[in-house]
Amino acid sequence: MVYSDKVRGHYRQELDGLREAGLFKQERYIRSPQAAEIEVEFPAGAEGRMVINFCANNYLGLSSHHEVIEAARTGLVARGYGLSSVRFICGTQDIHRELEQKLTAFLGTEDTLLFPSCMDANAGVFEAVLNEQDVMIADRLVHASIVDGMRLCKAQQDTYKHANLEHLEEKLQLHQDKRHRLIITDGVFSMDGDLAPLDGICDLADKYDAMVFVDDSHASGFIGKTGRGTHEHCGVVGRIDIITTTLGKALGGASGGCVSGRAELVEMCRQRARPYLFSNTVAPVIVAGALQVMDLVTRNTERRDKLEANTAFWRAGLKEAGFDLKEGESPIVPVMLYNARLAQEFSRDLYDEGIYAIGFFFPVVAKGAARIRTQLSAAHDRRHLEAGLEAFRKVGQKHGILGMGKKEITERFGL
Amino acid sequence: MDDLKQTILEYVKHEYLDDEDEDLGYGTPLISGGIVDSFSMVSLKRFLENRYKISIPDAEASPEAFDTVDSIAALVVRFKQA
Numbered sequence: 001m002v003y004s005d006k007v008r009g010h011y012r013q014e015l016d017g018l019r020e021a022g023l024f025k026q027e028r029y030i031r032s033p034q035a036a037e038i039e040v041e042f043p044a045g046a047e048g049r050m051v052i053n054f055c056a057n058n059y060l061g062l063s064s065h066h067e068v069i070e071a072a073r074t075g076l077v078a079r080g081y082g083l084s085s086v087r088f089i090c091g092t093q094d095i096h097r098e099l100e101q102k103l104t105a106f107l108g109t110e111d112t113l114l115f116p117s118c119m120d121a122n123a124g125v126f127e128a129v130l131n132e133q134d135v136m137i138a139d140r141l142v143h144a145s146i147v148d149g150m151r152l153c154k155a156q157q158d159t160y161k162h163a164n165l166e167h168l169e170e171k172l173q174l175h176q177d178k179r180h181r182l183i184i185t186d187g188v189f190s191m192d193g194d195l196a197p198l199d200g201i202c203d204l205a206d207k208y209d210a211m212v213f214v215d216d217s218h219a220s221g222f223i224g225k226t227g228r229g230t231h232e233h234c235g236v237v238g239r240i241d242i243i244t245t246t247l248g249k250a251l252g253g254a255s256g257g258c259v260s261g262r263a264e265l266v267e268m269c270r271q272r273a274r275p276y277l278f279s280n281t282v283a284p285v286i287v288a289g290a291l292q293v294m295d296l297v298t299r300n301t302e303r304r305d306k307l308e309a310n311t312a313f314w315r316a317g318l319k320e321a322g323f324d325l326k327e328g329e330s331p332i333v334p335v336m337l338y339n340a341r342l343a344q345e346f347s348r349d350l351y352d353e354g355i356y357a358i359g360f361f362f363p364v365v366a367k368g369a370a371r372i373r374t375q376l377s378a379a380h381d382r383r384h385l386e387a388g389l390e391a392f393r394k395v396g397q398k399h400g401i402l403g404m405g406k407k408e409i410t411e412r413f414g415l
Numbered sequence: 416m417d418d419l420k421q422t423i424l425e426y427v428k429h430e431y432l433d434d435e436d437e438d439l440g441y442g443t444p445l446i447s448g449g450i451v452d453s454f455s456m457v458s459l460k461r462f463l464e465n466r467y468k469i470s471i472p473d474a475e476a477s478p479e480a481f482d483t484v485d486s487i488a489a490l491v492v493r494f495k496q497a
Contacts, residue, residue, distance in 0.1 A: 140455055147454050159455045161433060367449035 022340065023363075034063035034253060036379040040356060052384050054357040054374045056253075059222050059331055060296075060303045061379030063253035067296060068289045075288020083281050087114075088270075091281030099287050102294040103258055107220070107245070108228060108237040111266040114287075116279050118217050118246035118257030119145040124273030125213075125244060125259050126153035130182060135175040138184035139163065139196065143215055146184060155182075162189075165200045172208035181210035182242075187230030188218040191365050191373065193332030195223070198234035211241040217257075221250035221297050222304040222378075223330065233329075241265060247286070252293040256282045303378040307331055310376045310385060317389040318374075322402035324409070331376035334360075335392070336369070338406055339413035343370035346395055353391035368415035420488045426462055427484065431455065441484040456481055463487070469494040 018024045029041040031048050034056055039048040062068055075095065085091035100112040115121040122145040126136060134155040138146065141162045150157050158175065160168040168183065175181055183205055185196040198214065205212045216229040224232025231240045242265055247256035259269045269276060296303070311331045318325055318335060326334040337343045343359030350357050350372070361370035374388075396402045401409055420441050428435045431451050445451040451459065460476050463469065471494055480490050 138454075140452070157457050158461075159458060161431075164433075362449060 022344070022361075034058050036061070036377060036381065036384050038356070042351070049354075051351065051354050051356040052380075052388055054355060054376075054388060056375060056377065057218070057249035058253050058377050058379060059218075059250035059307055059375070061377050062250065062293055062296060062303070065293075065296065068252055068292045071292030072285050072289035075291075076285040079284035079288065081285065082283055085281060086277065086279065087281045088277065093284060093287070095284065095287045095291060096281065099291055099294070100258070102291065103260055106228060106294060106298060107216075107243055107260045108231070109240075109243060109260040110263040112258050112260040113266050113269050113273075113276060114282050115257045115259065115273075115276055116282060117248065117255055118215065118244055119148075120275035120279065121244040121257040121259045121273075122146050122149040122215060123152060124149065124275040125242060125269055126150055126155065126182070127274070128269045128272040129242075129265050130155035130180060132156070133179040134182065135178040135180075136182050136184055137168065137171045137175065137210075139186065139189075141189050141191070142184060142186050143190060143217070146186075146215060150184070155180075163194065163197055165197060165204060168201065169204055169208070172204060172210055176208065181208065182213055183210050184213045185215075186218070187214045187216035188223060188330045188332065190218050190332065191334070191360065191371075192326050193218075193328040193330040193334060193373075194326070195219075195230055195233065195329060198230055198236050198240070202234075202236045202239040205239075212239070213242040213244075214240050215244045217244070217246040217249055218330065218332065220245040221293075222307050226301055227297055227304040247290050247293070251297070252286075252290050254286045254289060256286050256290065307376060307378040310378065310380050313382070314374070314376055314385055314388070317385065318392060321389065321393045321396060322404070323392065323396060324405050326371070333374045333376065334371040335374060336371050336406065336409075337401070337413075338368055338370055338409050338415060340370045342399065342401075342409075342413045343372060346372055346399065349395040349398060350391055353394060355388055355391040368410065416488065416492070419491060420484050422466070423463075423487050423491075424484050427451070427459070430458060430462075441488075443484070444482050445484075446478040446482045451481070453478055459487075463491055467491055467495060469497075 030038050031041060032039040036053060037050055038053050040051050041048045079093055083091045096114060100114055103112040126149045130153055132154045135158060136150050136155050137158045137160060139162055140159045158171050160171050172181060183201055188195055201212055219229040221227050223230050231237050242261040244259050259266055315333055324336040326336060337346055340361035343361050347357060347359040357372050357374050360373050428439055460471055464471060480486055
């Protein structure tokens with residue numbers, strides 16, 4: 001028998017190690033559609049209970065929007081459930097191309113290619129456009145999928161300090177001997193919620209003859225005056241060479257991602273990106289739903305405006321209560337607790353108060369930077385936010401941290 | 416040896432710390448201490464190879480070997496002698 005007791009014992013030990021280190025992840029079963037209020041079964045087998053959700057990427061509240069559901073239903077009937085093919089054999093329907101064109105227009109780029117997910121887009125894009133004569137220079141806090149994609153690419157890797165333009169400039173000077181230089185950054189950083197300084201990055205790219213890559217998964221649909229993304233917010237639409245983004249967050253929340261940008265670079269992905277070439281096409285039902293999402297986000301800015309107002313109200317409320325927040329403009333609002341155990345206990349206490357918000361700690365964030373990451377949605381109404389703030393105040397009081405900064409919290413709880 | 420350690424320490428401070436005045440010693444855990452992650456370690460390896468004209472195989476560039484300025488200096492000395 002290959003899967004011997006010895007082999008089983010090894011994996012059990014590994015898993016026990018994760019448990020002991022407090023790194024073991026457990027899913028919580030949700031019995032309702034994604035929304036501001038969801039029914040959660042936790043722990044497994046417990047009675048379901050309604051909680052207010054502050055940890056979804058459902059920024060625009062479109063995950064269960066009636067128009068999206070109806071369009072998906074219509075698409076399911078009109079174009080079928082699956083295509084049983086990769087894109088380039090017999091997996092491209094007219095609606096796939098239509099969605100790519102709508103994304104191109106929305107993002108202000110030259111062309112777009114759909115991928116099964118943004119994780120896949122990031123895994124495939126670098127290898128498709130760069131080789132060993134080139135260099136990739138990434139912000140140190142880019143998403144894990146970008147790190148994986150860079151590892152699959154033969155170009156030289158380098159990094160710069162988070163959002164630090166001086167350090168980036170040093171790296172660009174260092175790599176002037178390379179054929180192509182690609183600066184790589186997230187638009188909005190998912191753990192801190194801060195925005196990349198894309199205007200400064202584009203200026204440096206011009207100065208040192210580099211291309212710019214932005215993963216705008218936590219921005220597409222709502223950052224910028226009309227929700228186009230971080231490039232709109234920073235005034236650099238048309239200056240980003242490659243944008244990757246997801247349909248799995250604000251833009252409907254189902255699945256799917258894309259590479260969008262310069263026509264030749266997108267075409268290189270169509271010819272060479274392995275996750276595009278060797279995995280199934282995005283299902284017609286998802287494409288049909290996403291087309292309706294694109295219609296909703298271009299119809300008006302009502303939802304992103306509400307999200308912006310919700311974020312401002314939430315930030316002000318938490319600050320007034322005396323919490324230590326990471327500054328930022330995005331609907332990702334990290335409440336800093338610094339100590340990992342405190343973050344876990346805080347999250348559990350919030351859940352007891354009917355608030356679903358998750359604690360993050362090392363290795364997901366740096367050591368001594370544990371936090372509760374809260375995420376706002378246009379689906380939240382004022383009553384959700386008020387209930388959330390009340391719960392935060394109550395739990396903050398219980399742990400005695402209101403009004404405390406990093407120094408006081410770490411002196412009391414340790415790092 | 417102290418010169419070597421000082422050079423490495425200065426590089427690490429400049430390359431990885433946001434506040435270069437932050438206290439960092441030869442024995443401070445860099446990777447297990449969360450100061451340098453494995454993704455960013457690439458630039459340190461390249462710096463050592465260029466500066467000291469050595470080649471460190473990927474298998475030798477482990478998080479353990481790169482965890483402190485002391486252990487990095489020992490690695491450099493070993494490859495310079497090889």
